[in-house]
Amino acid sequence: MTVDLTSVFNNDGFSLPFDYEFSMSDYFSADEENPFSLIHAKGKIFNRTGIVYLSAQSEFTLTTACDRCASDIVRSMTVPSEHILVIGNEDEAENEPDYDDNRLYIPSYQLNLDDLLAEDIWLSMPVTILCSDDCKGICPSCGTNLNEETCSGKKAVDPRLEALAKLLEQ
Ligand SMILES: [Zn+2]
Ligand SMILES: [Zn+2]
Structure with a gap:
């Protein structure tokens, strides 16, 4: 889903809530299996004293195989996303003296929310997934x-x- 953040960036106190579902299948090639259910994303993008925050939770189930014994695993997961959004080019901003890598640089007011949340989901995935800790x-x-x-x-x-x-x- 693409969201237009023009109003959020230009109005202190403005809040843009969202509650929707998206598929991760776009991030897999045709011969790869998508282990993710539909992602239920819920949260808001809001402006507080001129700073724009994104606060969200992505809920889904992951269907995969245990890395040690290969038995089926179906696991419910919730991944939080917490960011400060700024419009700009990160490569350019890195050279500025006030660069802060906690901020998330987006190229324009048109934000692809699926891409942003999907990246947080990727980063939160454990390297190994086991059916139980003592498998x-x-x-x-x-x-x-x-x-x-x-x-x-x-x-x-x-x-x-x-x-x-x-x-x-x-
Ligand atoms: Zn044996
Ligand atoms: Zn196992």
């Missing part, structure tokens, strides 16, 4: 999901550690 993962030698049953085969050796052990022997 035992999969046995590397027999493939058993060790959360469901114990391994019946011989003691598993991590192939990377085995290679390292061989190197150290030489």
Whole structure:
């Protein structure tokens, strides 16, 4: 959704509330799976004493696989977005003495809100997602999901550690 911020920037006290849904599918190529449900974004952009703030929350469910055992995970998440918005070019502003990197530079009064919120969602994603903090993962030698049953085969050796052990022997 594109929002016109002309009134917000030009009027102290003005507030522009929003409550809408958008899809993350535009940020994935056709052969990639979009793990995000529709994003429910709720918040406001407002001017307080001449400073323009954005305050929002994005709610969605993420459907993915555990990075350790590959079991399905469906997780409800809420990502906050809190920014001070200024009109300008960040590359130019970086050279100014009063540069403040807490501000978010936008090129014009026409703001693509989906892009802004989607970026905050990306940045908040954990590097690894586990079904539980103590997920035992999969046995590397027999493939058993060790959360469901114990391994019946011989003691598993991590192939990377085995290679390292061989190197150290030489
Ligand atoms: Zn797991
Ligand atoms: Zn095993």
